[in-house]
Amino acid sequence: MLTLKIAAAFDGDVIVAGAGPAGAAAAAHLADAGFAVLLIDHQQFPRDKVCGDFVGPAALLELHRLGMAALPGYRQTNIIHEAALYLNGRHLITHPIPRVAGMPAHGRVIARKALDQWILDRARAAGARVLENTRVQGFASDAGGVSVTVKGPAGRATLRAQALIGADGSSSVVARLLRGHAVPDRNRIVAMRCYMDGLPDTGNRCDLYFSDATFPGYYWLFPTGPNAANVGIGMVRETLPRNEEHLRQRMLQLLTSDPALRARLGNAQLRGPVTGWPLTTYDAALPCVGRRVLLAGDAAGLINPLNGEGIQYAMLSGRWAAETLIAARARDDFSHAGLLPYAQRIERELRFDMALARLIVQLIRNRHLTPLWLEALHIIVARARADPAYADITGGVLAGLVPARRVMGADILRKSAQQAVLSLAGMGAQHLLRGRAHCLRLGLRTGTAAAGVALSMAAHPRAALDWGLGVAGSALELGGGVAGALLRPGAQEHTPAAPDYRSRSIM
Ligand SMILES: Cc1cc2nc3c(=O)[nH]c(=O)nc-3n(C[C@H](O)[C@H](O)[C@H](O)COP(=O)(O)OP(=O)(O)OC[C@H]3O[C@@H](n4cnc5c(N)ncnc54)[C@H](O)[C@@H]3O)c2cc1C
Known part of the structure; x- marks a missing residue:
């Protein structure tokens, strides 16, 4: 006793x-x-x-x-000064950790x-x-x-x-x-990590990797010291259709198959086991x-x-x-x-941050729509490359440094929409320049893919319904907050009453 x-x-x-x-x-x-x-x-x-x-x-x-x-x-x-984003082994962007007043940079x-x-x-x-x-x-x-x-x-x-x-x-x-x-x-994410030694030069940069095969999830390399790193992968547990793949196998395979990760690892060796743990979302x-x-x-x-x-x-x-x-x-x-x-x-x-994150996770857990979400990622990155202030805010929200209401601000939404129009128009022009036959083939491919999505969703009607309801619920939860934030005068600079942290502005 x-x-x-x-x-x-x-x-x-x-x-x-x-x-x-x-x-x-x-x-x-x-x-x-x-x-x-x-x-x-x-x-x-x-x-x-x-x-x-x-x-x-x-x-x-x-x-x-x-x-x-x-x-x-x-x-x-x-110390980590910057983060890089990769998609299917290709570098998208490297950006410094956003500087937020009152916080370490x-x-x-x-x-x-x-x-x-x-x-x-x-x-x-x-x-x-x-x-x-x-x-x-x-x-x-x-x-x-x-x-x-x-x-x-x-x-x-x-x-x-x-x-x-x-x-x-x-x-x-x-x-x-x-x-x-x-x-x-539906509130669970599963994640695994391992330690690797003998990397060529880890530096002070964290890497996040996305790929068609691992979406909706990502993998990372976080340097723990000069030649060592923590490497891991995380994925939402409930996807549509279900992901039956074993996360550990996928991770071990990525160590050798992803060109960007492989380049960073060089001849690094595993130290200790690959270990997993569940995360619970809000x-x-x-x-x-x-x-x-x-x-x-x-x-x-x-x-x-x-x-x-x-x-x-x-x-x-x-x-x-x-x-x-x-x-x-x-x-x-x-x-x-x-x-x-x-x-x-x-x-x-x-709550606003968690609600936005929850809506995004609800949307991306539908793997039928992965090409769409990865295209959205391209659009955001294209804008971020051209506009450091936009990159600071979107990167700051991703890192939980900047209140999510900042990305829902009219300015950021407008810039994202502009970039989407530019990117889609650019893609359209490229296709047109490649001739009529190419456009016909593209139309056929898109139609076949859309039919595939519809058929696959019809094959899992219960899961598709759950997904739709989940999206609607998350959108409703976020909706009240967004409406309030957008309708309020000076909404983008609004900070919550009695704020405790992150009320500080980006420097
Ligand atoms: C693979 C993976 C990668 C992650 N990467 C990051 C990252 O890079 N950065 C980041 O910020 N977060 C990361 N996270 C999330 C982070 O690990 C957690 O958010 C964080 O540990 C939460 O801290 P906590 O104190 O709430 O819980 P924990 O750190 O889990 O601590 C809970 C403690 O409670 C004890 N305990 C459990 N049950 C009982 C019981 N019944 N009685 C007594 N004691 C009990 C446990 O032994 C443990 O010590 C990651 C998570 C995973 C799984």
């Missing part, structure tokens, strides 16, 4: 389930504010976590807030074994009690507190606290109990607070489904959860209503 009594009735003010970036950041902020915190993880640290290891500027800002930029290990990590690649240990140490140094090898199995809230059932080396125990933060990752037990069900497949319909309970990070589905980035949202939501509990204690109100400001904050800061 665990004996961590700090007061007659409680084992701690707050119990945090999960000591990843979300839980450890929350514990550090709460302990800084004088809370008695129990931080519980079922693993022993330092532990590895399957991840691309890319830590973007917004996450770096959170690390700076916790004073971690001064750590010698942190300063030795690889770079990212870093930090192995999770180190990063998560640093944040955990920071929480411990602030006074949080850490219980490793201890699994949270359930909880029950009542008017006087929350009881949390745990199983550790000494057996089962029930701990009592004023509040619980569920930061136990993408298969969160706390989220499942709060919501009454497991994560639906679903605004699902609660992230209950009586005395809040969800943070992956447990709340705070992943940008466009780029798989979640560390920044984990650290931010960990801090927001802590700030909400600090205010709740001042009012002595840990009720559902008392914790709702946390959900409202997520909504205010992130």
Whole structure:
């Protein structure tokens, strides 16, 4: 039986389930504010976590807030100044990480074994009690507190606290109990990664690769140091038609078949296994607070489904959860209503971004339409090449640095539409110049492809209907926000009320 009594009735003010970036950041902020915190993880640290290891500027800002930029290990990590995009082995664009006022103008690649240990140490140094090898199995809230059932080396125990933060990752037990069900497949992305050594020269550039074969998904190369990299692939789980291919096989094959990736890897060798992990995307319909309970990070589905980035949202939501509990204690109100400001904050800061990302993912999960989506990518890239300000905003949104409402602004939409007209007109002119017979062949090919799409959708009517409903639902969810943003005067420069981050402008 665990004996961590700090007061007659409680084992701690707050119990945090999960000591990843979300839980450890929350514990550090709460302990800084004088809370008695129990931080519980079922693993022993330092532990590895399957991840691309890319830590973007917004996450770096959170690390700076916790004073971690001064750590010698942190300063030795690889800095990333730019990102490149490839399609079917061909280079599309390389662009610097957008400079956003108040944020570092770079990212870093930090192995999770180190990063998560640093944040955990920071929480411990602030006074949080850490219980490793201890699994949270359930909880029950009542008017006087929350009881949390745990199983550790000494057996089962029930701990009592004023509040619980569920930061136990993408298969969160706390989220499942709060919501009454497991994560639906449509909210899942599967991803795998491996480490490679012996690269010719990794430099300070991250690469993202798209291809017909792997869409709707992408693969990446993030340099971890001078001659080493984290290489991985991510894909939405529910596609139409279903993707039966094994992701690990696909990834191993890409290492040798994709010309751009192969050029970057040279004679690099695999170090260790190829390992996978699921990601959970945000679903605004699902609660992230209950009586005395809040969800943070992956447990709340705070992943940008466009780029798989979640560390920044984990650290931010960990801090927001802590700030909400600090205010709740001042009012002595840990009720559902008392914790709702946390959900409202997520909504205010992130919901629009998540809704846009969700709509895009809904659209691209229909693999019949892959040529269309890849053409859209070409159009966006063509504009970005000619217009650095456009590239900063679209790239900034992709990296989660700039609020997504900026791409829905009239100016960016107009530029994208202009580019689409130019690109399509250019393609049309090229085809016309190649003669009548070529145009007839092209028409035939397009008609055959369209018929193929229709037939294939007819062969999977249930899946096609689900897809259509999913698109409509996501469009409706986004619609309210877009209408508000576009109708409001000065909408493009609008920043949300009481903004916390990313309200800063691109420099
Ligand atoms: C292949 C892959 C690549 C990715 N690449 C990137 C990237 O490059 N950049 C980026 O920003 N994000 C990336 N992500 C997402 C990122 O890894 C997550 O968003 C991030 O780890 C979320 O942090 P967290 O603290 O919420 O959860 P986690 O980091 O998952 O931490 C959860 C913790 O809870 C513990 N736990 C789980 N269940 C229990 C339980 N019942 N009781 C006690 N403890 C429990 C776990 O042991 C773990 O330590 C990637 C994800 C994957 C799968």
